[in-house]
Amino acid sequence: MKGLDFYIPAGVLVIAFTCKLPGLTRHWRDPLVRAVSVLLLVASSVFFFAAPPTIAAVNRITGIPNFSAPLVYCILTAFSASCLLLLINWRGGPDERARSLSRWCVGSYSAVILSQFSLFAIGGAPVERLRDFDTYYANTPFIREMILIYLVAHTVAAVVMTVLCRRWSLHVRGSLRSGLILMVCGFMLNLVFDAAKFAAVGARWAGQDLDVLSTAVAPPVASFSALLIGTGFVLPLVVQQLSALYQTWATYHRLGPLWRELRTVVPHGSRAVRISWWSAADLRVTQRVADIHDGILHLDPYFDHGLRDRARAAALTAGAAIAQAEATAEAVMVAAAVRARAADPEEKVIGSADAYTSATAQGPRDLVRISRALRRSPAVAETRRSAASTESSHP
Known part of the structure; x- marks a missing residue:
């Protein structure tokens, strides 16, 4: 059963991505379709690569102790960027503005990912830690900064998404409003995840031990938040497709x-x-x-x-x-x-x-x-x- 709390949500997200794959192949040029597909794929990758058995396997295959740490951090950073990209394309508006915001988002988060790998390469993390990497290396030079950068990037994305989704939900109705409310709840849980991680790392900086917040509290919060966010993104699209299908069959029978x-x-x-x-x-x-x-x-x-x-x-x-x-x-x-x-x-x-x-x-x-x-x-x-x-x- 070890790692199932990570593999089950990863599997659910892979199934959702598979369901969207035919639409992706037919409408690859549609930015919204691409954004949804990338979000589902990256979200499933977060859970798959964050599972302790996968962490151990990646470290063993690469021959680098704790190589999974920057890998997972970078995938999590990419997930934050994909959420922002999807919201940018979902809201619509002038194409040029959407492209400009998308380029800014991709550029900013790409720089964060590059800095994470660079800091890991400079720093030293010789002892493999499968569950408590954040707190174990909280005081290690360069590794400390890598951890801080990923938490800040994740928190910024969660705050932005929470504010934008809540503001947008006040102006829409139906399944779109329901999806946005689910997303607001999911990103607020992301903030709980970030708060738990910051508290555990900060405790180490202060010479205290609150590792339980990082190892026992944060992972289930992250799983539930991903479920809410994924459901919030997919719900309006599924309802729209089902509604269109219903209308088509209704026309056929009428x-x-x-x-x-x-x-x-x-x-x-x-x-x-x-x-x-x-x-x-x-x-x-x-x-x-x-x-x-x-x-x-x-x-x-x-x-x-x-x-x-x-x-x-x-x-x-x-x-x-x-x-x-x-x-x-x-x-x-x-x-x-x-x-x-x-x-x-x-x-x-x-x-x-x-x-x-x-x-x-x-x-x-x-x-x-x-x-x-x-x-x-x-x-x-x-x-x-x-x-x-x-x-x-x-x-």
Whole structure:
């Protein structure tokens, strides 16, 4: 079980990164997508390389006692920088300003990382310490400065992120606000982590021993803070993606009544190519819209535009909104045309109708209204009953 308190959060973050990998490959040029992916990858690296078994393995492989110390410090510094980068790109604004802030952030934290490795190379840390490196070498020249630099850099990032996220959360709502609040809590815990580390190191400077704050208190606080921060960053993005997916599937199902009404009028051989059941939702919507347009084209000679105008006028008289009245009128005309087409198996009707554009001019949204009217409108039901009566009276 040794090291599981580090490896479990590392694994969770790797899974989150893997879930984002397809989007990263498709949208590599998007700064926000890159920032999210880098944050998840760096955060998982922090926990993996900070685990005592990994620390011992890295020291053994490199042959340098405590080489893991500057490595972990640098990864933690990179995590602080990636948080700032993500927030810069997440907030939006002028592209030039975002690029300028990003360059400043990368440059500043790169200098911190370089100084950490330089100070470790100059200083001396011959005794391997897997859990208490900070306090054991708190009074060692150059190593002391390396520890102080990483704590200051981490604290600055935590303070900046706490202030900015809290300020931003006051102006937004929904999942974004929830994510920002989680991030505020996470970065405040980061400050608790930094306070515990500073207290333990400061105690060593004063000749006291508060190592327990660094070895027992700080690690679980860091794990929980990383969970809150990662969740805060990912939550709005996941909710946005799920919402978009839901809207796409909702559109697909709402188009169902119109699609089923028209599918019988399209000759089987001329229908659009079928797609597999596992295809993406947006592709299925596109296919369904194409099928509807094909059906409309085949029905064009049977459209009664006078019937449509009368149905629209009746809907407006009944108090319907203009958009709803138009959708109802289109649905009435489609329902009547389907039955007229069915009553003409030998296709004797010579098409002279105007081109059908009203339902397709605005795309799927208008088709959804027509589809809903086909299922719910009393006028459509009356049209179907009238058509059925006519058919029964003319055997």
